[in-house]
Amino acid sequence: MTSSVRVRYAPSPTGYPHVGNIRTALFNWLFARHAGGSFVVRIEDTDVTRKVKGALEAILDGLKWLGLDWDEGPEAGGKYGPYFQSQRLDIYHEAAERLVSQGDAYHCYCSPERLAEMRAEQVRRKQPPGYDRHCRDLSLKERAAKEAEGITPVVRFKAPLEGQTGFDDLIRGGVVFENATIDDFILLKSDGYPTYHLANVVDDHLMEISHVLRAEEWLSSTPRHLLLYRALGFEPPRFAHLPMILGSDRSKLSKRHGAVSITDYREQGYLPEAMLNFLALLGWSLDDKTEILSPEELIASFSLERISKTAAIFNAEKLGWMNGVYIRRLGLSDFTRRSLPFLDRDLPPGVERPLPAGYVERVMPLVQERARTLLEVPELAQFFFVDELTYEPALLIARKMDRDSAAAALETSLERLLELPVFDEESLEAVLRPLAEELGLKAGQLFGTLRVAVTGRTAAPPLFQTMAVLGKEQCLKRIKAARDRLRRL
RNA sequence: GCCCCCAUCGUCUAGUGGCCCAGGACACCGGCCUUUCAAGCCGGCAACAGCGAUUCGAAUUCGCUUGGGGGCGCCA
Numbered sequence: 001m002t003s004s005v006r007v008r009y010a011p012s013p014t015g016y017p018h019v020g021n022i023r024t025a026l027f028n029w030l031f032a033r034h035a036g037g038s039f040v041v042r043i044e045d046t047d048v049t050r051k052v053k054g055a056l057e058a059i060l061d062g063l064k065w066l067g068l069d070w071d072e073g074p075e076a077g078g079k080y081g082p083y084f085q086s087q088r089l090d091i092y093h094e095a096a097e098r099l100v101s102q103g104d105a106y107h108c109y110c111s112p113e114r115l116a117e118m119r120a121e122q123v124r125r126k127q128p129p130g131y132d133r134h135c136r137d138l139s140l141k142e143r144a145a146k147e148a149e150g151i152t153p154v155v156r157f158k159a160p161l162e163g164q165t166g167f168d169d170l171i172r173g174g175v176v177f178e179n180a181t182i183d184d185f186i187l188l189k190s191d192g193y194p195t196y197h198l199a200n201v202v203d204d205h206l207m208e209i210s211h212v213l214r215a216e217e218w219l220s221s222t223p224r225h226l227l228l229y230r231a232l233g234f235e236p237p238r239f240a241h242l243p244m245i246l247g248s249d250r251s252k253l254s255k256r257h258g259a260v261s262i263t264d265y266r267e268q269g270y271l272p273e274a275m276l277n278f279l280a281l282l283g284w285s286l287d288d289k290t291e292i293l294s295p296e297e298l299i300a301s302f303s304l305e306r307i308s309k310t311a312a313i314f315n316a317e318k319l320g321w322m323n324g325v326y327i328r329r330l331g332l333s334d335f336t337r338r339s340l341p342f343l344d345r346d347l348p349p350g351v352e353r354p355l356p357a358g359y360v361e362r363v364m365p366l367v368q369e370r371a372r373t374l375l376e377v378p379e380l381a382q383f384f385f386v387d388e389l390t391y392e393p394a395l396l397i398a399r400k401m402d403r404d405s406a407a408a409a410l411e412t413s414l415e416r417l418l419e420l421p422v423f424d425e426e427s428l429e430a431v432l433r434p435l436a437e438e439l440g441l442k443a444g445q446l447f448g449t450l451r452v453a454v455t456g457r458t459a460a461p462p463l464f465q466t467m468a469v470l471g472k473e474q475c476l477k478r479i480k481a482a483r484d485r486l487r488r489l
Numbered sequence: 490g491c492c493c494c495c496a497u498c499g500u501c502u503a504g505u506g507g508c509c510c511a512g513g514a515c516a517c518c519g520g521c522c523u524u525u526c527a528a529g530c531c532g533g534c535a536a537c538a539g540c541g542a543u544u545c546g547a548a549u550u551c552g553c554u555u556g557g558g559g560g561c562g563c564c565a
Binding site for chain 1: 490491492493494495496500501502503504512513514515516523524525526527528557558559560561562563564565
């Protein structure tokens with residue numbers, strides 16, 4: 001299927017892939033896939049000083065992990081390349097020079113120090129900070145003098161002093177700005193790299209981007225971009241400004257709100273399909289009830305009209321719930337396969353590796369329903385693997401019992417279990433349930449005591465299933481140890 | 490300070506003039522199930538920011554106020 005829709009995700013490798021950025025990528029991807037268009041990834045690496053090592057890889061990994069495949073960009077190539085802005089400097093220079101020769105831009109020789117002072121003064125006088133156009137109308141002579149001083153100029157856009165610039169945002173409707181509030185922003189930095197504004201406009205045009213879906217923080221720079229498109233003689237794309245994702249305190253999501261990088265979520269045991277589903281519902285919804293949607297369903301039903309205008313707070317609690325839903329939906333072998341890396345990494349070092357595959361397969365059904373994240377799996381399953389249990393012996397004494405009755409219960413259980421020819425769930429229940437009555441105990445009392453003896457905890461998977469998986473030998477050993485602990489109490 | 494955007498339960502949201510004394514989900518609180526935990530099921534709590542205007546009728550339209558967010562870099 002061909003379509004005129006071409007969208008892009010244009011991350012800057014200056015940090016790790018923030019969930020807000022990834023949500024933007026997701027919406028672009030959904031929009032492209034829904035329309036049968038192209039999804040382009042372009043790397044905006046024009047800030048040499050802020051470049052972070054490994055960030056590019058992390059961004060690409062994050063996209064791949066979520067299944068957001070791109071048609072053009074790094075690793076994929078494409079006929080509009082290169083897709084790294086650092087490899088397109090000539091193109092930006094040419095555009096900047098053209099604007100200068102047309103009279104739409106000019107060279108500025110102001111030092112960073114002068115600019116800082118100017119700004120401080122403006123703030124002090126409660127004026128809107130912005131370039132004072134000091135170099136806008138330099139004479140040829142003045143320019144020559146500056147050049148003679150050896151100052152490398154920047155190129156600034158000559159913003160119109162009056163009039164308005166407006167556009168029709170696909171999500172917000174008509175938006176209008178006074179040109180007088182737009183200052184002469186920089187197009188080309190003195191290091192020869194373009195600023196975002198220039199590079200973004202030039203590339204979106206050259207790459208034939210039809211729709212720009214980006215976060216709302218870009219809304220106020222859109223008139224600058226529009227002005228640039230006009231000066232360059234380019235047809236602007238359609239714009240859609242997506243609602244922001246905020247932290248729990250309603251401020252822009254940042255490190256202090258906890259995990260913000262998509263890679264953090266992977267490490268914390270979130271499933272990519274759950275993450276995708278959750279992120280899609282942050283600022284978009286299908287109807288008044290659907291919560292769980294597969295990627296295919298998301299693609300089929302995605303539309304700009306259903307994107308909300310309101311900023312959304314990232315609700316980690318709900319993500320946890322949704323991840324649990326996805327974990328429970330997994331087939332056993334799938335769940336096991338995905339849990340293995342976590343088990344391998346987080347089970348105590350004393351546990352022998354590699355983990356016995358058959359045994360792991362029997363343990364997993366017992367933890368699947370209880371895990372909200374894969375990270376919790378080793379913790380939930382730990383007692384199945386360790387040799388020695390550590391717990392507070394007093395826990396062995398169930399309510400309305402004392403040390404001796406608990407020890408006696410364990411002792412009798414031991415005798416009965418020893419005789420058991422088949423150690424499966426049914427046989428265990430057949431022996432232990434009547435035993436409780438025989439001992440004059442409530443089922444809950446006996447089972448509680450045994451649960452602690454066998455698992456070391458008061459909350460665990462169902463007792464008989466747990467014991468069956470642990471096996472007769474291990475169970476008897478643990479019950480004996482428990483009995484001895486009680487006697488020493 | 491200036492400019493722009495936004496405004497429904499604590500949170501994510503449904504709602505585009507009457508179907509809404511506002512629906513769903515997370516969280517929370519009860520109950521059921523039950524050997525604990527989890528899951529599941531049933532029930533409950535909880536919102537149209539305020540004020541004016543338009544209209545027979547407004548969460549839905551308009552205006553003002555208030556509140557929140559974003560932007561104002563040789564960052565993106």
